[in-house]
Amino acid sequence: MLIDKKYVPRHEKAFAMCHWLNAFAFFMLFLTALPLYTDTFRFLYNIFGDKTLMYAHRVFGVMFILTPIIGFIIARKGYIIMLKEIFSFGKKDMEFMQKFPLELMGKDPHMPPQGFYNGGEKMNIALQLALSVVIVVTGLILWMGDSILPATITAYAIPVHSIAAAVCFAAALGHIYLAAGVNPDSLHGMTDGTIKASYADHHHGAWVNELISEGVVTRAEINEAEKAERH
Secondary structure, three states: OOEOOOEEEOOOHHHHHHHHHHHHHHHHHHHHHHHHOOHHHOHHHHHHOHHHHHHHHHHHHHHHHHHHHHHHHHOHHHHHHHHHHHOOOOHHHHHHHHHHHHHHOOOOOOOOOOOOOOHHHHHHHHHHHHHHHHHHHHHHHHHHOOOOOOHHHHHHHHHHHHHHHHHHHHHHHHHHHHHHHHOHHHHHOOOOOEEEHHHHHHHOHHHHHHHHHHOOOOHHHHHHHHHHHHO
16 A cells, blocks of 8 residues: 555665664764865864874774664665665666666666666665775774784775775765755655655566565556656
8 A cells, every 4th residue: 555645665764764874974984084185174183183083983983884783683674675686686777777877868768667776776785885895894904903913904904995985985975966866756765764656666667566466555556646646
């Protein structure tokens, strides 16, 4: 059954909360590390002190690590769906990636029906997960330092950690732009836990068909919601 005759249930509230906590931790990690790379942000040292920022960086690092672990406990379904989706990248996802630039330019190519996550979302999630692992591992190496590990290892960890964080930040900005700027309806799924039936049917048609086959919603409800939105 649709919610308010308009929305399809999508994300658990616990899953959405973990998403925002993880995002907050990442951006705070990025912010507290910026004074190390550019003088523009050295004023943060003057305000908070370099040791305070160092400790804050570690606190947010722990939050960044623990959030998905806790999330897998309290929002297991959402995380399992996410992992299954990124490991089921197929022909339709490749076709989506080929046609998505045209859709982004305002054209309307015939897009293949997508599942819970579309091809672009799957690639972004896989990239973010891989980079997060690199950031965490190298971050822990730097935290332990030369007193525990060989200096050669920590020396290599510094550039790898920095590059992974920079790429992850760029990917996050792209994700924010696409979610908030291009497809604001998708952002609704991470704030309210639901998305419009019309958006779901257009952007995640294969997933909507699964919901219909499972009896969660009916095709009549989807069509009625789309008809009401057009009017």
